[in-house]
Amino acid sequence: MRLTGRALRLTVLVGEGDMWHHRPLATEIVHRAHAAGLAGASVFRGLEGFGASSIVHTTRLLSMSQDLPVAVVIVDDEPRVRAFLPQLDELVSEGLVIIDEVEVIRYTGRTAAR
Template identity: 20%
Template sequence: MKSPKTAKLVCIYIHENDRWRGKPLYVALTQLLREKNIGVVTVIRGRMGVGPNGIIKDNHFWPIHGDYPIILECLDQADRINAVLPEINRMLTKGKYIVVDGEMWENSNGRNFDR
């Protein structure tokens, strides 16, 4: 196992219907993170959530379409995440995000972050 690298995890909380320049915000953010070579990006669609307005968003009864919670997580070395944070902040007119400092470990079969 390799020694850990200083890393940051960013969790972005938005909604499915949030847009950026005509496309879904989660798609635009994923494309940005890919262009910036961020190592790990995952988009998670929530089944249920409560936003700052207190409204419960639930797809239990209406599973076809809705404005459901989206969590976008990205993980990479701290310097790479720090470089893209201003662009993430600019794109988020709604929603919130959290940045967590930590150590990134990878097993011998994992993706190489030493690009």
């Protein structure tokens, strides 16, 4: 797949403890993005954060470190990203889903090992 120029970055912010049918929600989002043929997805674990609940979760307090913020970031062209949004409607009941325009400068993968 070749991806350069204008694209969309889809970011899904959820809690580390959020689940989808006994599976971490971030994992489910990544696997669905893969199945949908999106260019790629990465999951980043936050050190501290709060959302609509106004509860601060941090790695500094053992009692609050159970539901740290997680960001799933997906970049692809606009039609593919927009086609994926209905799946997020099904999956994300609490969290934040944002889209911003980006410019892809370079997108390359590894060559397959023989």
